Amino acid sequence: MARDQALSLLAAANNHGDLAVKLSSLKQAKDILFSVEPSQAAELFSYLAELQSSPEPLVRKYLLEVIDDAGAKGSEHLVILFPVLLTFLKDNNPIVATQSIITGTKIFSSVLEELALQFQRRGIVQRWLEELWTGLIKFRDAVLGIIFEAGPIGPKLLSIKFLETFILCFTLDSTEFDMCNPEVIARQGSMFNVSWIADSHPILNPHALMSDANRHLEILLEILLSASKLPGCMTITAVNSLVAIARKRPVYYKTVLKALLDFSPSIEMAKGRHTVSIQYSLRTAFLGFLRCTHPIMTESREKLLKELRAMNAGDAADQVIRQMDKIMRNNERASRELQFSKDDQLSSQLHISGELTKKRTAQLDNENQNNIFEASSKKSRHGPHNSKTTTASDAKQDHVNGISAKPPVLDGDLTPVEQMIAMIGALIAEGERGVESLEILISNIHADLLADIVITNMKHLPKNPPPLTRYGNLSLNHPSDTSDPAQVVGSNGFATSTQSLDHLAQLPASSLSTTSGAVSDTFATANLSTDSKRDPRRDPRRLDPRRLVAPTDMSQTYVVEENVGTVQHPTVEPDFNPVSSSSVLLSAPQSVPEFAPQPLPTIETDINLPDSPMTIEVDEPIQKYEVHDFDANVITPDKDANNYLHLSPSSGKEEDVVSPASMDLAMLDEAYSPSSEASDELPPDIPNVEASESASAELPVLPLYIELDEDHQIRARRLALERIINKYQNSQRTDIKQTQIALVARLFAQIDVSDVIEMAQKLIISDYEEQKGHELVLHILYHLHSLVISDSASSAAAVYENFLLGVAKSLLVDLPASNKSFSRLLGEVPNIPDSVLGMLDDMCTKSHSGADGRDGDRVTQGLGAVWSLILSRPFIRQACLDIALKCTVHPKDDIQAKAIRLVSNKLYAVSYISNSIEQFAKNMFLSAVDQHSSDALLSESAISDRRIGGQVEGAETSTSGSQVSEPEISPDETMKGVLDDSSNIFSQAHRHMSLFFALCAKKPVLLQLVFDSYTRSSKAVKQAVHRHITVLMRALGSSYSDLLHIISNPPQGSEDLLTQVLHLLSEGRAPPTDLVVTVKHLYETRLKDATILIPILSAFSRDEVLPIFPRLVQLPLPKFQMALAHILQGSAHTGPALTPVEVLVAIHDISPERDSLPLKKITDTCSACFEQRTVFTQQVLAKALNQMVDRTPLPLLFMRTVIQAIDAFPSLVDFVMDILSKLVNRQVWRMPKQWVGFLKCISQTQPHSFKVLLQLPSPQLESALSKYPNLRGPLAAYTNQSSIKTSVPRTTLVLLGLASETQMQQPHAVSSLHASDGPTST
C-alpha cells in the first residue's frame, strides 16, 4: 500500500509538469520512504535515485536533502543513493554540485565514525558500510578533481572544506591545546579523529589514511602557491582551512605557518581578486594563531607579532595577547583550585591542558600583569624546568596513572601523550609505508611533548621481570646497575602503544620466553629465536640496561621493524602479545651493529686509564661498546638533578633507580638516532649487519662494569660532553638538537665548568646564528638554575654566573652589535646575577675607545638589552632602570641622547616605571638648578677670591666649588678655568636637564617645575633652560594645551621664560585661539607686562590692538619692534591688525599725559618706524600725514613727523608743502607747539616753502622771519620775481621791503591770494 503510494508520488515527482507538484510529491514520498519497512524501502530508494536525472534543479536539490536525511539517520539505503552524489558532483547547476559536496562531506564524517565505532563495539563491519566507504573514496577523488578543474567556484570552496574535514579526520586530535577559551571546548565536544580507528580495522587503514591526509595538506598548500591563478575567495577559503587545520592539529602548524609566511609577500594586485581581503585572511590567521596556547604556537609568537606589525595589525595583535594572558591567568587560577582537589581523578583533557598552561605561565605570574612584552611569554616556555615542576608533575602523574589503570579503550579519553604514543605505534606498524609519516610526526613533536611521551611510556614497564638468563647474573653483580629485563622491553618499546605494554606487563614473565618461539614464523627475523644459542634474550648485552644504548643508532626503519608485532595486533587480543614482545627482543641484535660504527679513538684511550683488567682483556668491538656504555652511564647517576624523577612510578625502590636511568637512555636514543642517517660518512670499517650478528653471537662475556674514581668520572663526563657538543654542531635536524641540548645541559651541571666553558662558548657562538646555540645556553642555564634552587649550597650558582657572563661576553665580542642575541639571552635566562648587570652597566656607560664606530652601536645594544630587561624582568627592573637613567646624564652626547630617547620614548610610557623616571628626572633637574645656583655663587666668589687672595688660592676654590668641572686647574690657567667653569656649568646643567625636558615633551604638565624653579636659577641654568625649551616647544607643536594652565598662572619671576614659550608656541603659525585667550586673560588680570602679548599680537584684531598700543610703545624698543612685526604680520585669515599707516597714526595718537608715557619714548618709537623704510614707505608716510593733518587737535608729534618725513624722503617735498598749506589754513600759529615745528619745517624746506610762507598773514610772517631771519633775504628775492610779486599781498611786500606802505591798498593783490599755485612748482 505504502509502496504503491510512494511509487505514484515518485512518478509524479518525476513527470508532473508543475514544479510545485513535483516538489510536494517528492516531499510526501520521502516521508513514506523513511517510514516503510527496510525491506520495501530498498526498492523505493532505487526509484528515488532515478530522480537524479530530473531536469529541475530544485528537484535534484531536494533529492540531495533526502540523501542528507538518510545519511543523518545512518540508513543503509545510502548505498543505493550514494552514486547520486557522485553524479551530482558534475551537475551543471553549481548549487546542486555544492550541495552534493556538503551532503557527501557529512556522510563521509558519519560513515567514518560509524565504521570505527562499529568495529570497536562489535568487532565487525557491516557490508553496506564497507560499500559506502568504497563509494566515499571515489567521492573524495572526484571532489579533489573539482578544485583545479575549470568550473563554478561554489563547489570548489566546498571541496576545499572537504579537504579540511578529511585532513582533520585523519590526523591525531590534540585540540586540548587549541583552547582559545573554555567556552569553545565545551561547545565543541569531541570530533572524529584517526585515533578512533582500531589498528586492526578491516577496512580503514589509519596509516594509509594518515599519509593521505598529509598528501591532501600538500594540495591545500598547492592552492596557495597557485593563488595568482585562482579567484580570491578560493585563496581565502584555503587560507582559512589551513588555519583551522593548524589550530586543531598543531603537528601541522609549522608547515602551515611557513606556507602562510611565504605566501604573504607573493600577493600581487591582480584582476578579479580582492587582494585586501586575501591579505586580511592572513592577518586573521596570524591573530588566530596568537590566540592558541599550544607551545608550538606560543613559540612563534614573536614571528607572528612581527608579521602582524608589518601588516599594521600590531594593535589587534597586542589586544589578542592581552586577552590571552588574561585567559591564561584565569586558567591558572582554575587549575590551582583543581590541584587542591587532587583526588578528583576526573582529569579531563581540560585539566591537563590547564596544567600545561600553568607551567607555561608559572613565571609570568611574577611579572607585572600589565606587562605584555613578548619576551616574558617566551621565557615562560622554559618554566617547566623550574622548581615548580614538582607540583605540576605530581598532578600529572596522578592523571597518567588514573588513565592507565583503566582498560584500554580506543576513545577520546586518552591523554594527548598516550594518543601520540598510540599514533607512533600505529605508524611503526605501518612498516615502510609509515616511515614518512612517522618522520613528519616526530619532527613536529615538540621536545617537551616528546619527553612526556617517553616518560609516559615508562610507566608501563612490566612489573614482573622475565627470568634472567645465566649471563644476566653477571651484570647483576654490579649494584648500581640493576639490570631489569623489563626495562629492556620497556625502553625498546618506547614507541609502542601504552595499551599493549599494559598487557605485556600483566603477562607472566615466563610465558614470554616460552611462547616466543611458537609464533616465530610471523616475522622474517623470527627464525633467529628458534636458535636458542642465538636467542637474543640470552645475549648478555641485552640484559644490561646500559645496552639499551643499542637502539641508539637504529635508523627509523629499524625502529619500525622492531615494533611491528607490538602494534599491529590490537591490544584486546592478549595472545598476540608474546609475539610482540619477542619481536622486540629479537630486534636487538640487529641494532647492535649499528652501534659499533661510533669509533671514538680519543675516548678509547682515555677509558683505558682505569685499572680495569677487563678492558685489557676484551676484544676490540667490546671495547667500543664499553666506551659507548660510558656515555650512557655518565648520565644515569644524576638523579637529584633530574626533574623527571618525580614522574617515575613509585612501585618499588629498585624501579625508582631504573626509571630515570632508562629515561635518560631513551633520550639518548633520540639524540643519536639521526646520526645513523649520516653514517655513510663514518669510517668504512663499519661492520655490516651480518658480520656483527655473528660477532655478537660469539661474544662470550659481558664487559664488566667499571667503577671509576672521581677523577676519571669527571674526565669521562667531559669527554661525553665534548662528544655531544661536537656532534651537536654537525647535526642538522632540529628535533635531535632539542634532545642533545637537554643532555648537554645536564652534563654541564656535573662538570667543573671552568675548563669546558670555553669549548661550549665557542660552539654556542658558532651556532648562535641558527638560534640553536641560544636554546642550548638557555637549557644549560635553566638546568644550573634549578640546581641552585634545589640546593643553595651547591657551586652551581658560581658556575651559572661564570657561564652566563662568559657567553654574554663572547656574544658581545663575536657578534655584530645589531644582533639581537645578546638582549634575547638576557631576556630569557632564569636569573640575572649582579655581575651581568655590572657588565651591562659598563657596556652602556663606558665607550671604550671612542673613535670606533662600533662603540655607539654597543651602547645602543646595551640600552636595548636594558630596555627589554626592564619590561620583562621585574626583579631587576630597578637596577636596569638605574643603568638607563644613569646614561641619561652621561657626559657623552651620543650615549646621553640614546638613553634619553629610550627613557622618554619607550620606558616613560610604561606605567609602572614612569613615576620613578619622572622622579629621577625631577631630581636631576632640581640638582642642576640648585647646585648650579650655588655653584654660580661659589664661582663668582671664587673670582673675587682670586683677585684678593691670588692665583693659587683661587684655583683651590674653584676646584671645590664645582666638583664636576675638571678638578685639576693649574694656577696659570685660573682665568681660563673660570671661563671653563661657567661653560661647564652650562653644559652640565644642560645635560642634567635633558631627560626632564624630554619627559616634558611627553607630559607637558611637568614644565610647571621649570617655571617654578626658573627664578632661582643661575644665568647659566637659565640659558640651558632656554635652549631646551626651544627644542621642547618645537617638538610639542600643537599639543601645547597642557601648558595653558601653566601659562595662565606663571610663577613670579618666570616672565622671561613665559615670553620665550609664547614666542615658540606662536612661531611660524597663527597663535591658537585658546592660547590667545589665556594670555589675554593673564595680561588683563595678573601680568601687566605687554611683552607677553607680543607673540600673539598677530591674532589680534584692530580693535584689540589699539587699546594696548601705548603699552607696546612703552616696551623697550627691540620688543616694540618685535610687536610691530607681529601686528603688521597679522593672521592669515584676518590680515594684519593694523596697516603701517594705522600704526603711524596710532603712535601719534598716544598722549604722554593720558597714557603716562614719556614723550621721548614716543619719539623714539616714531624714529624706529622711520628706520623701517621698507614698511613705512613714502606712500605710507604721505597717507598717514594726510590723515593726521585734518585732526583736531593735531597730534603732538605731527610737525616732528613731517620734518622727519621730509628728511627721510626728500621727494615728498611737494606733498609736505600741501600739508603746510593746509596748516596755514588751519591757522597753525595758534598752536604754539606745532607752530615751532611748522617754522622749523619751513626753514628746512626752503626754497620750496616760500610759497607757503607767503600764504601766512603778515603778522605771522613777520614773526616767522624774526625767528628765522636768514629766510628774509631768499624770500624777498623769491617774491620779487615778477610773476609772484603780483600775487603777493601788499602787506607782505611791505613786510619784505618790496613795496611802500602806500601801495598797500592795491585791490587785485588780495583777490589773487589763493590763486597762486601754478608758478610755485620747481
Added chain:
Amino acid sequence: MKLRHATVCSSNQNRSMEAHWLLEREGFDVASYGTGQHVKLPGPSLREPNVYDFGTPYKQMFDDLRRKDPELYRRNGILPMLKRNLSVKTAPQRWQENAADGTFDVVLTFEEKVFDMVLEDLHNRKHVLLKPVLVINLEVKDNHEEAAIGGRLALQLCQEIEPAGNWEECVDDLIMNFERQNHRKLVYSISYY
C-alpha cells in the same frame, strides 16, 4: 532563494541597527548583533558610559536614560536612536550567542575588530552544516551621521549581492566594483556553519 543577512557592530545599537532598520524596510531578511561584552552607550563623559547587558530591552534603556538626563541624551541623539531601535526589535543581541538563530548567508560588520571577532567566533563553532557564509567588513565610524551613510552603503551592498544568486562566483568582482563606486574599502572572508 532569499539570503539571510546579519548586521553586526559592537553594541548592536547604532551601526548595525541603522543597517538592520534600512534593510528590513527594503524587505531583506535581516538580523542584527553586537560582539562586545556589554552594550555600551555614551554617558555624561567619556569615562562614564552607560553599560547594559545584551538582552536588556531598548525600551528599558530608553526609559533609563530619559530619567537620567533627557536633555543630554536627546541632544547627543541617543534617545532618538533608542526609539528607532525599539521599533525594529526588542533588545540588543550578542553575536556570540546567536547559534539558535540559525544560519546566515551574509554577515556585514562595521568595524575591523568586530569583523575579527565574528570570524574567530565562526571558526570556533563546529562546522556541521558546511554552509558557507560571506562575512564582509565595511568600516563605519560609530556616530549617527556615519551610521546613516553606512546603513545606505550596506543596503546597496546587499542589493548587489542578493540578485547575484551565488555570491561565491562573483564575490571578488562584486566587492571591487563596490569599492570603486563608493570609494570605500571593504574586506571579506568566508566561513562555514
